[in-house]
Amino acid sequence: MYSAWFEVNIAQFHKNLAAIRSRIGTARFCCVVKANAYGHGLIPIAQEAERFGVDYLAVYHVHEGVTLRKAGISLPILVLGAFQETQLDHLIQLNLEFVISSSFKAKIAAQRALELGAICSVHVEIDTGMRRTGVRSENAQALIDLVQNNPRFHLKGVFSHFVSAENLNDSITLYQLEEFLSLKQKVGGNCLWHLANSGGVVHYPDSHLDLVRPGLLCYGVSSQNSIPEIEPILSLKAKISYFKVVRAGEGISYGHLHRTVQQTRIVTVPVGYGDGYRRDFSNKMSVLIRGKRHKIVGAVCMDQFMVDIGNEEAYVGEEVVLFGKQEKEELSFVEMADAANTDPREILVHFNERIPRIYSKN
Ligand SMILES: *Cc1c(COP(=O)(O)O)cnc(C)c1O
DSSP states (O other): OOSEEEEEEHHHHHHHHHHHHTTSTTOEEEEEOHHHHHHTOHHHHHHHHHHHTOSEEEESSHHHHHHHHHTTOOSOEEEOSOOOGGGHHHHHHTTOEEEEOSHHHHHHHHHHHHHHTOOEEEEEEEESSOOSSSEEGGGHHHHHHHHHTOTTEEEEEEEOOOSSTTSTTOHHHHHHHHHHHHHHHHHOOSSEEEEEOHHHHHHOGGGOTTEEOOSGGGGTOOTTOOSTTOOOOEEEEEEOOEEEEEOTTOEESGGGOEEOSSOEEEEEESOOGGGTOOGGGTTTOEEEETTEEEEEESOOOSSOEEEEEETOOOOTTOEEEEEEEETTEEEOHHHHHHHTTSOHHHHHHTOOSSSOEEEEOO
């Protein structure tokens, strides 16, 4: 009934989670569902992750955590983003775990918890290299002690975040790991020490510790295809909306960024940058029609773009795959990220709610 739609393969999502689970030993599994579950749909993905039996979910914004609680998710939820004072009531009342990364934030959180007669579950963030949020390792002990000694806090975890763990034998990653491990050794304590993102899960088993926090990997995207059972779960399909023959030497789409060399057949696909299909794909990406790749010609418009099918046949209403599989061909996120000179995560989170997501269980 739609002219363009996403398919989210839930069975494969479970397989991805199982593959991750089988590689992390006794570590707990925190599935990162921030940014609309990397574009896959926050609530349905969180529900499936809960059904699978992950131990934790992580989001960035407080409101993402609120949305999950309102949808009935009862798993522990870690809100990774730094909170504002005005957000504390939501965090505390909805039992969302949050991050303490300075003594100032610890003070205001403890004060509000006291007023509400509550105890907050918190994680202390250590900066081992991102220089984004978190206390430096040399100040970690003092902050951890402060949190542990305050009856308004339940210290659930201590964590840090990798800079470049997608690379094997990466010197920055090894340095961060060493710094975090030596802090763990020094401080000890019975809380969850966590560090591994997707790259850590795949390439640095020593970083798995008490809990892992993969995002991208859960959605089946890994640049080196390092875990064979893991596959992307999202595909984007559309139906050809128009067919025309264009003569030699004619320009196509806004600004005529492409000009035909010879007479050719052009089909129009009803997806554009208004849906999150990036304009960077203009004249670069291909789509699949009848199991074959065909190039986008001219600029991607807000709602549609054109594809040159040469001498091939294709009819209005036929299925086009913008990414995913068709017959023996596949278009991957890594390829799209390369075309747009960005990270596959950015390709994924760019998609908005305009094109519906269809969740298939088999
Ligand atoms: C986004 C994020 C993750 C997940 O990262 P991936 O590389 O996608 O696995 C884990 N931890 C933190 C703190 C994050 O911000």
